[in-house]
Amino acid sequence: MATVNEYRQHIQNLLTERAKLVWDDRIQAQTIFDTERDHYQLVYVGWRGSKRLYGTVLHLDIIDRKIWIQQDGTEIGIANQLVELGVPKEDIVLGFDPPKMRHYTDFAIG
Numbered sequence: 001m002a003t004v005n006e007y008r009q010h011i012q013n014l015l016t017e018r019a020k021l022v023w024d025d026r027i028q029a030q031t032i033f034d035t036e037r038d039h040y041q042l043v044y045v046g047w048r049g050s051k052r053l054y055g056t057v058l059h060l061d062i063i064d065r066k067i068w069i070q071q072d073g074t075e076i077g078i079a080n081q082l083v084e085l086g087v088p089k090e091d092i093v094l095g096f097d098p099p100k101m102r103h104y105t106d107f108a109i110g
Helices: 003-017 078-083 098-102
Strands: 027-034 039-048 051-063 066-072 090-094
Touching: 003 039, 003 051, 003 066, 003 078, 066 078, 078 090
Parallel strands: 066 090
Antiparallel strands: 027 039, 039 051, 051 066
């Protein structure tokens, strides 16, 4: 059984690697790690000409020993990457899905 410390490390590694994939030097990828409260985010900040760019690409929390994916703006899906790292699906909650729909997935309902 994996520990919360392992989950923290997996999340931080995945967000750090994803931050390196920014394709535009006008955009800054910021990783935000609150290890005391177990909140983790990858945020894009920048400008394209006069257009402001700001948005949370990934937001994960650890709640009651489960990884809650609150936001996932990636094509691959961070849940799939976590499973590849050995995190059991029953320890991953797709928090962006409505609670009444979560039982239709292979992941935890909450």
